[in-house]
Amino acid sequence: MNRDDDAMIETRDLAKSFTLHVQGEIKLTVLDGINLSVGAGECVVLDGPSGVGKSTLMRTLYGNYRVDQGAILVRHDGGQVDLATATPRLALDLRRRTLGYISQFLRVIPRVPTLEVVAEPLRARGLGAQEARERAGALLERLAIPRRLWSLSPVTFSGGEQQRVNIARGLLAGHPILLVDEPTASLDADNRSTVVTLLREARSAGAAIVAICHDPEARAALATRFYRLPPRELAA
Amino acid sequence: MTASGYNFAYLDEQSKRMIRRALLKAVAIPGYQVPFAGREMPLPYGWGTGGIQVTASIIGRKDRLKVIDQGADDTTNAVSIRKFFARTAGVATTTRTAEASIIQTRHRIPETPLRHGQIMVYQVPIPEPLRWLEPRETQTRRMHALADYGAMHLKLYEDIARFGRVTTAYDYPVQVNGRYLMSPSPIPRLDNPKLDRSPALQLFGAGREKRIYAVPPFTSVKSLDFADHPFAVERWSSRCARCGADDSYLDEIVVDDRGGRSFICSDTDYCDSRLRPRAAE
Amino acid sequence: MMTPSAEQPLLTVEGLTKRFGARTACRDIGFSLWPGEVLGVVGESGSGKTTLLGCIAGQLTPSAGQVWFEARESGRVDLAALAESDRRRLVGHDMGFVHQNPRDGLRLDVSAGGNIGEPLMRAGMRHYGTIRGLAAEWLGRVEIDATRIDENPRRFSGGMQQRLQIARNLVTNPRLVLMDEPTGGLDVSVQARLLDLIRQLVADLGLAVILVTHDLGVARLLAHRLMVMQDGRIVEAGLTDQVLDDPHEPYTQLLVSSVLPL
Numbered sequence: 077m078n079r080d081d082d083a084m085i086e087t088r089d090l091a092k093s094f095t096l097h098v099q100g101e102i103k104l105t106v107l108d109g110i111n112l113s114v115g116a117g118e119c120v121v122l123d124g125p126s127g128v129g130k131s132t133l134m135r136t137l138y139g140n141y142r143v144d145q146g147a148i149l150v151r152h153d154g155g156q157v158d159l160a161t162a163t164p165r166l167a168l169d170l171r172r173r174t175l176g177y178i179s180q181f182l183r184v185i186p187r188v189p190t191l192e193v194v195a196e197p198l199r200a201r202g203l204g205a206q207e208a209r210e211r212a213g214a215l216l217e218r219l220a221i222p223r224r225l226w227s228l229s230p231v232t233f234s235g236g237e238q239q240r241v242n243i244a245r246g247l248l249a250g251h252p253i254l255l256v257d258e259p260t261a262s263l264d265a266d267n268r269s270t271v272v273t274l275l276r277e278a279r280s281a282g283a284a285i286v287a288i289c290h291d292p293e294a295r296a297a298l299a300t301r302f303y304r305l306p307p308r309e310l311a312a
Numbered sequence: 313m314t315a316s317g318y319n320f321a322y323l324d325e326q327s328k329r330m331i332r333r334a335l336l337k338a339v340a341i342p343g344y345q346v347p348f349a350g351r352e353m354p355l356p357y358g359w360g361t362g363g364i365q366v367t368a369s370i371i372g373r374k375d376r377l378k379v380i381d382q383g384a385d386d387t388t389n390a391v392s393i394r395k396f397f398a399r400t401a402g403v404a405t406t407t408r409t410a411e412a413s414i415i416q417t418r419h420r421i422p423e424t425p426l427r428h429g430q431i432m433v434y435q436v437p438i439p440e441p442l443r444w445l446e447p448r449e450t451q452t453r454r455m456h457a458l459a460d461y462g463a464m465h466l467k468l469y470e471d472i473a474r475f476g477r478v479t480t481a482y483d484y485p486v487q488v489n490g491r492y493l494m495s496p497s498p499i500p501r502l503d504n505p506k507l508d509r510s511p512a513l514q515l516f517g518a519g520r521e522k523r524i525y526a527v528p529p530f531t532s533v534k535s536l537d538f539a540d541h542p543f544a545v546e547r548w549s550s551r552c553a554r555c556g557a558d559d560s561y562l563d564e565i566v567v568d569d570r571g572g573r574s575f576i577c578s579d580t581d582y583c584d585s586r587l588r589p590r591a592a593e
Numbered sequence: 594m595m596t597p598s599a600e601q602p603l604l605t606v607e608g609l610t611k612r613f614g615a616r617t618a619c620r621d622i623g624f625s626l627w628p629g630e631v632l633g634v635v636g637e638s639g640s641g642k643t644t645l646l647g648c649i650a651g652q653l654t655p656s657a658g659q660v661w662f663e664a665r666e667s668g669r670v671d672l673a674a675l676a677e678s679d680r681r682r683l684v685g686h687d688m689g690f691v692h693q694n695p696r697d698g699l700r701l702d703v704s705a706g707g708n709i710g711e712p713l714m715r716a717g718m719r720h721y722g723t724i725r726g727l728a729a730e731w732l733g734r735v736e737i738d739a740t741r742i743d744e745n746p747r748r749f750s751g752g753m754q755q756r757l758q759i760a761r762n763l764v765t766n767p768r769l770v771l772m773d774e775p776t777g778g779l780d781v782s783v784q785a786r787l788l789d790l791i792r793q794l795v796a797d798l799g800l801a802v803i804l805v806t807h808d809l810g811v812a813r814l815l816a817h818r819l820m821v822m823q824d825g826r827i828v829e830a831g832l833t834d835q836v837l838d839d840p841h842e843p844y845t846q847l848l849v850s851s852v853l854p855l
Contacts, residue, residue, distance in 0.1 A: 097843035098850055139832060141839040164818045164832050165627055185814065187789045199796065445700075458678045462715025466700075469714065470707050472721055473743050538721040 082151065083113040084284035085137065085175075085253050090146035092129075092136050105308070106132045110146070112286075112303055116252070119275070119285040121299040128305045130288045134255050137286060138177045139167050150175060150253065172200055176251030180258045182242040184231050190216070190241055191226040197249035215244045219270055235262040243271055247278060254278060256287040260294045272297045321368040321401040327351050331369035331524070335515060338526035343488030344456070345439050350522040360393060360418060361519030363435035367416050370431065370515075371397065376404045378412035383420040383561065383578030390418075409581050419482070421503040423560045423582035426512035428529055434497045436518040439525065441485045441495040461493050464536060472541055481546075486533045494525065496533075502545045502561050507533040552577045555586035601663055603628050603769055603801045604649070609658035609673075611644050618644040620825040622658070628768060631795055631802040633816030633833060635809060635848070641825035642805045646771050648673070649803065650690050651680040662687070665768070686716055689762030689770040693777045695754035698761065699746055705732065705757055706742040712765045731760040735790060752783035756790065763794065772804045776811060788814055809852050813837055821845050 090110035096102045106129045114120050122130040135141045137148060139159050148159040152174045159167060159175075171177075176197075185193075194216060195208035216226060219240040225233070230241050239262050246254070259275065260268040272294050279285055279298070289295050319325065334348040353361040371377065377397055381390040385407040393416060394405050406412050409424040416433040426432065442452045445463050455461065464485055471478045478484075483498045486507065496507055497516060507514065507527060514527040527533060537543040551558045553574040560582055562575040577583035602625035609622040619641045626632055634642045647653040649660055651672055660672040665687050672680055684690075692698040699708050709728040710718075718724055729739045735756040737749075746754050755775065762770060775791065776784040792815060795802055806812055812819055812833060819836040821829045821844065829842045840846045 094839075095841070096846070098846050135838070140834050142831070142835055142841065164830075165630065167832055168630075168817055185789070185792075186785050458681055460681070460715065462713075462717070463711060465714040465719070466703060466707050466711050469710055469721060469724065470704060473704055473706060473725070539719045541721050 082115065083149070084116050084151045085286070086113040086149045087111060087137070088147045088149070090133075090136065090148065091144045092132060092141060093144055107136065108306070110305070114253075114284045114286055116282045116284050117279055118300045119279050119287060119298045120301050120303050121287050121289055121295055122305060123302045124305040124307075128308055130305060131257065133305065134177075134257055134286065134288060138175065138255055139171070140177075172197075174251060175253045175255070176246055176249060177255045178243055178246030178257065178259060180261065182230060182238040182245075184229065184238070186229055186231050188229055189227045190221065190230050190233075193230060193241060194244045194248055197245060201249060212244065212248060215248055216241070218274070219244055220267060236264065236267065239263060240267060240271075243274070247274055250278075250281075250283075252283055254283050254285045256285060256289075258288055258290065260289065260291045268294060318400045320373075321371050321397065322354075323351060323365065323368045327365075328369040331365055334524045335366065335369065335526060338515070338524050339513070339528050341492070342527050342531050343486075343492030343494040343525060345523040345525045348522055348524050350519050353519065354396075355392075357520035358437065360389065360416075360435040362517030362521075362524075363416050363418070363433050363519075364393060364396070364517075365519060366433045366515050366517035366524065367397065367414060368401075370433075371401055371403060371414060373401075373403065375413045376406050376411055378406050378409060378415045378581075379417075380415070380420060380422070380579075380581075381418045383422070383563070384580045386580060407581050408585070409579075410585075419498045419500075420561065420578060421499055421506045423557075423577070423579045424585070426506075426510055428511035430512040432510075432512050432514045434499075434514065434516045436495065436497040436516050436523075437520070438483075439495055439516070439518040439521050439523040441483075441493050456492060459491065461487070464493055465538070468536060468538060468541070472538070478537070478541065478543075484535055484543075486535050488527055488533050489531050490534075493536075494527075494533075500546065500561055501535075501543075504533075504535045504543070505545065509533075548575060550575050552583060555583045557582070557586055600627060601669075602626060602661075603663050604803075605659075605661040606649065607659045607661070609645065609648055609660065610656050611641075611648055611653060612656040618825050619648065619655075622827060624820065624827070624830065626769070626801050626803065628801050629795075629799045630818060631800075631804060631816045633812035633819045634803060634805045634822060635807060635812050635819060636822035637807060637848075639824075640822040642822050643773060644825075645822070646690075646773055646803065646805050650688065650771050651675075651684040662769070685712065686765055687767050687769065689765075689767045691755075691758055691762055691770065691772040691775050693774040695746075695751065695758040698758040699754060701747045702745065704743045705737065705746055705749075708746060708757060708761050709764050712761060716765055727764060731764050732757075734794070735760045736786075750783075751779055752787060755779065755787055759791070759794070763798070763800075766798075767800075769801045769803070772802060774806055774808075775804070776808070777806075784811075791815060809837060809849065821848065 087110050090107055092107040093103055093105040124130060136143055143160045150157050150159050150170060152170055157170060191209055191212050194212035198208040221240055230238050243259060259271050275298055287298060331348055334346045338346045351365060353364055355361060379390045379394040381387040384390060397403055398405055409422040414431045418435045440452050442455055446452050468478050482500045483495055484501050484504055486494050486496050488494045496504060509530050511529050513529055516525045535543040548562050552562055554576050557577055560577045560579055563578040565574050565576050567574045604626040607623050609619055611619040622645055636642045648655045655673045661669055662672050664670050664683055706725060706728040709731050710724040713724050729742055732739045732742060737753055737756055746757055776787055804815055816833045819833040820827050823844050829836055829845045837849055840849050
């Protein structure tokens with residue numbers, strides 16, 4: 077990543093509202109006029125009171141929520157792609173190779189062993205099964221998930237264990253842009269420290285990170301900058 | 313009108329014409345089943361009404377008819393049918409394959425090689441080779457039209473999987489002229505190779521199902537098989553107890569009250585001709 | 594992994610309409626599908642999703658529109674305009690169709706090995722040993738004990754029959770597989786196993802799949818993209834997680850909110 081002054085991910089006048097047809101056509105405007113720019117090696121922590129739209133912005137950046145207007149420009153394949161208008165096929169490719177999302181909760185598929193869960197994003201990028209599993213195992217070790225759990229599905233794991241599996245899965249593929257939602261929630265001090273270290277390593281390697289994080293220590297260790305979302309207008 | 317009061321060969325001329333039209337179509341498309349309007353015959357379905365209608369439509373005053381049933385000229389059915397044509401057409405009949413111009417058969421091909429100019433008429437119970445797999449006529453017709461025959465190999469596959477070899481002993485499916493899948497009628501496997509490039513014209517009649525099909529002379533007729541399980545004919549460990557032949561289809565016959573058995577040629581004319589070598593005709 | 598712009602879509606449906614007399618089952622349906630993509634089609638009974646599948650599979654002739662398919666040998670063809678014989682050959686070889694009821698997609702009186710071997714024999718394979726070997730291999734891939742190769746699928750459980758149907762469909766390496774409620778009618782635990790198998794096979798083989806289902810959970814698990822159908826029309830379409838987490842159309846919101854939580 078040599079383009080330090082170019083944004084890896086950048087929003088322009090982003091606006092997002094929800095129209096709840098089922099509740100009598102209520103319209104909720106959650107985001108309006110958001111301009112955010114994140115470069116390589118930066119970690120921007122989203123700031124603001126609960127309900128201001130941090131999660132919504134995060135999900136919008138991932139394409140999980142569709143914008144009403146504005147652009148989400150992502151550096152991909154040496155060029156720039158507007159995720160807001162990209163075809164589903166392009167969006168999927170973006171997520172596979174460039175844009176990673178570590179959500180707050182692990183979505184568990186029963187029957188799939190932990191090692192496979194973590195290795196999957198690497199497999200999706202074309203890496204061989206054996207090597208993907210080896211790298212997955214190495215990361216799980218760092219995150220203190222014991223080997224005896226690797227062949228089990230995370231369905232029965234504790235919240236903290238699931239979160240660590242989630243983080244391993246999210247970090248393993250080495251996405252150049254990472255969206256991270258509460259990475260240290262439900263973790264003990266040691267694991268918190270490991271996760272922070274891993275994220276800092278990614279940052280040093282040139283990843284652009286957008287994070288939501290309430291834990292003060294983690295915030296201090298990770299953030300290169302804070303972005304405070306503007307206060308929301310209440311529903312009309 | 314013959315002495316017994318019937319039209320020549322029993323059927324009226326219009327019916328014969330209709331059947332001959334069907335036969336021409338059948339010969340033009342080797343192996344393809346042509347529907348025809350089967351007539352009421354003086355014997356029930358299952359007794360050779362299809363074969364009789366075909367013979368009746370092609371036989372002429374100068375023909376010499378041979379009728380065999382499982383290779384024998386002297387079984388009840390063969391005798392009845394031969395007499396039927398003797399009465400209604402007044403044609404000459406014979407038991408000698410070499411002397412016949414038309415041979416009507418149930419379930420066998422004579423051992424004596426046929427000549428160009430002879431006509432074989434086969435009695436066929438189920439003309440549709442795919443019926444075991446697909447009961448619907450609409451579907452089997454489609455399969456023939458689209459040459460969708462892979463499923464036929466399925467039957468051979470199942471046999472090999474279950475018994476180690478193809479156990480189909482008779483009515484072994486063949487592909488005619490590289491195109492249509494055909495049921496050769498319930499002739500034994502041993503007889504299938506005789507169909508391939510036979511100099512004789514081969515006509516098939518199914519009375520109950522009302523289908524006619526044909527294989528013109530010198531047409532290729534290939535029995536289905538797998539590359540690693542090629543088509544093979546039956547072999548006997550003994551020769552014919554009567555004439556000593558080792559290349560004919562043998563019937564197992566109970567010869568006395570104590571259950572003594574013998575293997576004897578199923579083709580009675582072939583057996584006889586080997587015992588009494590013929591003088592030049 | 595090819596970049597998106599370089600590859601041609603495997604399937605492009607344009608203006609597809611299907612009428613049954615006065616009733617229009619599918620109206621002006623259009624979309625493209627690339628290799629490796631799973632497209633979920635959700636909707637309630639009568640939405641037209643099964644009719645759409647039938648038109649793509651060549652079982653029904655569309656009243657209007659084109660179904661462009663990148664065939665292995667013949668290149669880009671309009672399935673809707675092909676003669677039936679060509680369509681049958683193409684669809685049988687290049688496309689798979691997994692029926693909801695495995696009995697509709699299997700020959701119950703033929704052995705498991707024969708069921709898997711039949712598409713190979715239809716395609717002209719004539720070596721018994723090779724056919725049997727491939728059948729055994731595929732039984733393994735769908736987690737059926739290979740020693741049951743000569744057993745009749747009448748004796749199999751519903752889940753096993755469905756897995757056998759999948760093997761039968763995949764043995765000719767089709768690039769596109771159509772699935773009509775593949776887990777419908779199965780016990781929940783059996784469903785989970787089957788969904789997992791489908792997920793793996795899709796990923797391993799790079800299959801393109803059109804999956805018709807009324808179960809949003811199945812769609813979430815298997816599909817990359819989702820199309821919501823109502824009254825024969827596409828009401829909403831996009832990435833699966835986006836359609837389910839941020840539904841825009843009233844009908845989509847209704848569907849999503851109607852799912853009972855566990």
